[in-house]
Amino acid sequence: MAILLDLSTRLLIQGITGHQGTFHAQACREFGTYVAAGVTPGKGGTTQGGVPVFDTVAQAVAAQRPNVSLIFVPARFAMDAVFEAIDAGGIQTVIVITEHIPFHDALRMVTYARLRGVRIVGPNCPGVISPCQAVKAGIMPSSIFTAGDHAVISRSGTLTYEIVHHMSVNGLGQSTVLGLGGDPVVGTTFIEALALLQADPETEKIVLVGEIGGSAEEDAAAYITQHVTKPVVAYIAGHSAPEGKRMGHAGAIITRGKGTAASKAHALEKAGVAVAKRPFEVPQLLKKA
Amino acid sequence: MKCLEYVAKELFRRHGIPTPSGIVVTTPEQIDSTAVPGPVALKAQVLIGGRGKAGGIQFASSVPEARQKAAAILAMKIRGFPVHSLLIEPKLDIARELYLSILIDRAARLPVILASAAGGIEIESVPEEQLFRRTIDPLIGLQPYITRELNAKLGLTGETATQVATIVQQAYEVFVQEDAELVEINPLVITTQGKVLAGDGKLVIDNDALFRHKDLPEQKADEFTDLEAEARAKGIAFIQLEGDIGVIANGAGLTMATLDALTLVGGAPGIFLDLGGTDDPRQVTGAFELMLKAHPKVIFLNIFGGITKCDTVASGVVAALKGIAAPPPVIVRIKGLNEVQAKGILADAGLTSVDYLEEGAQRAVDLHPGTARGA
Numbered sequence: 001m002a003i004l005l006d007l008s009t010r011l012l013i014q015g016i017t018g019h020q021g022t023f024h025a026q027a028c029r030e031f032g033t034y035v036a037a038g039v040t041p042g043k044g045g046t047t048q049g050g051v052p053v054f055d056t057v058a059q060a061v062a063a064q065r066p067n068v069s070l071i072f073v074p075a076r077f078a079m080d081a082v083f084e085a086i087d088a089g090g091i092q093t094v095i096v097i098t099e100h101i102p103f104h105d106a107l108r109m110v111t112y113a114r115l116r117g118v119r120i121v122g123p124n125c126p127g128v129i130s131p132c133q134a135v136k137a138g139i140m141p142s143s144i145f146t147a148g149d150h151a152v153i154s155r156s157g158t159l160t161y162e163i164v165h166h167m168s169v170n171g172l173g174q175s176t177v178l179g180l181g182g183d184p185v186v187g188t189t190f191i192e193a194l195a196l197l198q199a200d201p202e203t204e205k206i207v208l209v210g211e212i213g214g215s216a217e218e219d220a221a222a223y224i225t226q227h228v229t230k231p232v233v234a235y236i237a238g239h240s241a242p243e244g245k246r247m248g249h250a251g252a253i254i255t256r257g258k259g260t261a262a263s264k265a266h267a268l269e270k271a272g273v274a275v276a277k278r279p280f281e282v283p284q285l286l287k288k289a
Numbered sequence: 290m291k292c293l294e295y296v297a298k299e300l301f302r303r304h305g306i307p308t309p310s311g312i313v314v315t316t317p318e319q320i321d322s323t324a325v326p327g328p329v330a331l332k333a334q335v336l337i338g339g340r341g342k343a344g345g346i347q348f349a350s351s352v353p354e355a356r357q358k359a360a361a362i363l364a365m366k367i368r369g370f371p372v373h374s375l376l377i378e379p380k381l382d383i384a385r386e387l388y389l390s391i392l393i394d395r396a397a398r399l400p401v402i403l404a405s406a407a408g409g410i411e412i413e414s415v416p417e418e419q420l421f422r423r424t425i426d427p428l429i430g431l432q433p434y435i436t437r438e439l440n441a442k443l444g445l446t447g448e449t450a451t452q453v454a455t456i457v458q459q460a461y462e463v464f465v466q467e468d469a470e471l472v473e474i475n476p477l478v479i480t481t482q483g484k485v486l487a488g489d490g491k492l493v494i495d496n497d498a499l500f501r502h503k504d505l506p507e508q509k510a511d512e513f514t515d516l517e518a519e520a521r522a523k524g525i526a527f528i529q530l531e532g533d534i535g536v537i538a539n540g541a542g543l544t545m546a547t548l549d550a551l552t553l554v555g556g557a558p559g560i561f562l563d564l565g566g567t568d569d570p571r572q573v574t575g576a577f578e579l580m581l582k583a584h585p586k587v588i589f590l591n592i593f594g595g596i597t598k599c600d601t602v603a604s605g606v607v608a609a610l611k612g613i614a615a616p617p618p619v620i621v622r623i624k625g626l627n628e629v630q631a632k633g634i635l636a637d638a639g640l641t642s643v644d645y646l647e648e649g650a651q652r653a654v655d656l657h658p659g660t661a662r663g664a
Contacts, residue, residue: 102468102495102498102501103468103498104498107398107427108427108428110398111398111399111426111427111428112428115428126595139566140595141595141596141626143626144595144625156541156542157540157543157595158538158539158543158593158595159540159545161543161593161595162543162646165593165624184395185395189398209542211542212545214395214396215395215396216396219396237542237545237546237549238549240545240549240551240552241548242530245528246526246528247526247528247541247544247545247561248526248540248541248545248563249541250496251395256413261549277553278550278646278647280645
């Protein structure tokens with residue numbers, strides 16, 4: 001099981017012949033993912049490390065029946081690539097790694113995907129990895145992950161690696177680690193991820209890694225109170241961030257006093273979530289949870 | 290990108306939204322009788338709010354009076370921001386003021402229109418039940434029935450309602466076509482003659498969409514410090530804060546967590562520098578040079594290599610330090626991909642790496658237990 005990725009995953013990589021696409025296609029395969037096809041317009045008929053490359057997603061779907069697409073297409077062409085994946089048929093999940101996608105494009109992508117019943121993860125995210133199934137669709141460093149029954153959902157990439165590293169060295173393996181992305185508009189929110197993880201038999205405990213900006217963590221806290229019975233541990237980044245400055249991620253900004261780390265930590269604590277002050281405290285809190 | 294008022298209004302006019310006919314000046318001498326046809330408002334062009342309270346908006350009825358007041362405003366600093374230009378507009382005969390904005394509802398992941406019959410004030414002070422709040426499906430856009438709902442909620446009828454409906458449509462057009470994160474008209478003025486027009490204009494354009502907006506009006510504004518602007522041009526996320534410990538990390542979340550770790554042990558972070566994912570040592574050297582220009586007392590480098598290779602970062606850092614006669618102390622914590630090679634490169638240059646984030650934070654603060662500037 002795990003969520004979003006499992007042994008039935010047949011991965012398509014859009015932008016497979018680019019620098020990032022080539023490197024990560026190989027890394028995903030080495031982790032155990034079945035990479036069924038790649039798409040790069042103009043490169044159809046070639047292969048990339050043994051993976052057949054097509055000009056269009058429709059051709060890739062007809063020949064190889066992929067069910068998850070991983071997108072490395074540059075920002076200004078990413079919306080087109082996402083629409084193409086949604087329209088091709090058979091692709092249930094579209095994972096968008098690309099950063100700096102205009103947010104109006106992200107709005108249209110996310111709205112259209114909802115209409116068509118397709119899940120988007122990202123944009124501007126590290127992707128998804130299910131160590132308990134040895135499947136990865138993303139850019140995270142494989143070596144830090146270990147199989148287990150703890151899920152991690154996060155708005156940040158490297159901070160997730162930091163926390164996962166602490167978990168793995170403390171013997172706490174992972175079922176699925178899901179990077180939601182650092183943009184203001186993302187396809188999958190904490191709430192949707194929590195719903196999937198609550199229902200996942202391979203996940204026992206959940207780690208939520210949040211950061212300043214927006215109200216996703218506060219909304220997640222309200223959802224946890226109502227619907228999540230599995231133990232949740234959280235870490236929130238940005239306690240020392242000033243108001244009105246975008247802290248690296250487009251979505252990480254405190255506006256008019258809203259979206260502070262303190263407000264998020266407080267909401268989560270009220271929902272019964274143990275909130276770590278430092279990344280290394282996450283494994284300790286998980287063991288107690 | 291935050292737009293100055295005159296830039297926002299120029300873009301509003303391109304989409305048909307009525308505004309007062311204004312003139313922009315940068316010196317008092319540019320003010321002549323065409324700029325002052327009668328009573329006028331002189332408005333400081335700054336990106337920060339609260340300019341009215343700070344004296345950045347004044348009124349005049351003659352050229353000498355306007356020049357004298359313009360000189361005073363141009364010499365001002367409004368909450369630390371210098372005033373480079375003034376917008377001079379005919380003073381409006383205001384009968385009523387409304388509020389209108391379009392922005393993103395992050396939780397709903399949809400655009401949202403906010404409107405209120407009470408304008409010219411902070412929207413946060415308007416009770417929720419008096420607000421018109423309506424999300425828009427971007428796939429169908431702003432349909433006319435929504436403007437009818439808006440007018441009904443605000444109690445607007447007749448010719449006023451017709452004008453407001455048109456302006457709301459045009460504002461949504463600005464929001465979508467100019468890739469705006471925020472369109473705000475506060476106040477949306479109804480004059481004693483019954484004309485509706487934008488009294489003020491706030492517009493924030495998505496930086497990631499600037500590539501498709503080459504025709505924006507020019508503006509001189511101080512949204513960023515010089516170093517922040519230099520960093521933006523190089524594609525590095527760099528933010529100057531109040532303290533004096535420079536932080537370089539990779540990834541926004543990890544960089545924030547590093548600042549937090551310093552603060553928790555009593556340090557005062559002064560620079561946020563997110564290297565992002567890079568495998569080019571020259572990019573690292575460039576980032577490090579930028580950091581050195583900000584003259585931090587200590588530099589704390591925290592790298593968790595995944596996409597970014599640790600040895601790439603180490604080579605870039607060593608190259609940047611080579612050219613500096615007396616560099617500040619550098620605390621390094623480097624983990625992940627190619628960590629062993631990286632530690633070798635750093636050791637050759639006399640730098641050792643700590644193993645944990647918290648340990649590095651403590652060392653940085655031990656070296657420089659300063660407090661925030663001005664504290």
